[in-house]
Amino acid sequence: MPNEVLISLSDISKTYIMGEVKVEALKATSLEIYQGELLVILGPSGSGKSTLLNLIGGIDTPTSGQMLFGKALLSNGREKDLTRYRRQEVGFVFQFYNLIADLTAAENVALAAELVAEPLAVDDVLRDVNLWERRDHFPSQLSGGEQQRVAIARAMVKSPRLLLCDEPTGALDFETGKMVLRLLRDIQKNQASTVIIVTHNTAIADIADRVLRMRSGSVAEIIINENPLPPERIEW
Numbered sequence: 001m002p003n004e005v006l007i008s009l010s011d012i013s014k015t016y017i018m019g020e021v022k023v024e025a026l027k028a029t030s031l032e033i034y035q036g037e038l039l040v041i042l043g044p045s046g047s048g049k050s051t052l053l054n055l056i057g058g059i060d061t062p063t064s065g066q067m068l069f070g071k072a073l074l075s076n077g078r079e080k081d082l083t084r085y086r087r088q089e090v091g092f093v094f095q096f097y098n099l100i101a102d103l104t105a106a107e108n109v110a111l112a113a114e115l116v117a118e119p120l121a122v123d124d125v126l127r128d129v130n131l132w133e134r135r136d137h138f139p140s141q142l143s144g145g146e147q148q149r150v151a152i153a154r155a156m157v158k159s160p161r162l163l164l165c166d167e168p169t170g171a172l173d174f175e176t177g178k179m180v181l182r183l184l185r186d187i188q189k190n191q192a193s194t195v196i197i198v199t200h201n202t203a204i205a206d207i208a209d210r211v212l213r214m215r216s217g218s219v220a221e222i223i224i225n226e227n228p229l230p231p232e233r234i235e236w
């Protein structure tokens, strides 16, 4: 288990206010995320999983509390620092891929590469996700699994320290889903990236180094998996 802390959250909370209604999506939460770990976040609908992921990724800002990336304070209210962090250090993978429809697979990846000073080579990344033959296809010409691999390539090309995945297998069949999980595991191992996967699918927890369970806006428990399973071995 790696133990160098990459991100630490101290008493982070997020409250959404909609007119008269206040929703405490995340209640004072303290948490450390380690360099190079695969963390799976589980929990029922509405328990705060995506809120936590979006705060970790700098997509959203906390209502209160402190968040550090290494020694850098991210919760300082400076949008410029958060934008730099999001662009340089974080890759996102979503359930429905979010590819740009009128760009080819290679162009979707190249666009992300432009965001960072030292991207990986687009061609190498397309080969890594086994899409070299499909690089000139548009998203509508690709299967769901292939589109998700383009989305992963788009995240990977930035060589991010942190890969955040919200239900990455949610729209995929079982076999394709396992292939995507294998790819995420390989990225985490080969690039020493930290990978966080949010899911409803409890079976995916078996591949994690640590499993975090959310309940009603709080972390209910964190379990360390001494022997994570290879993605090929899980069943759902």
Ligand SMILES: Nc1ncnc2c1ncn2[C@@H]1O[C@H](COP(=O)(O)OP(=O)(O)OP(=O)(O)O)[C@@H](O)[C@H]1O
Residues within 6 Å of the ligand: 016, 017, 018, 023, 024, 025, 043, 044, 045, 046, 047, 048, 049, 050, 051, 052, 200
């Ligand atoms: N932008 C928003 N404005 C208002 N309320 C929000 C917003 N985003 C989330 N919420 C509320 O915060 C709570 C936590 O939502 P969140 O999306 O984090 O849960 P989740 O565990 O990811 O759920 P799901 O598994 O259904 O995606 C929910 O009650 C949700 O309705």
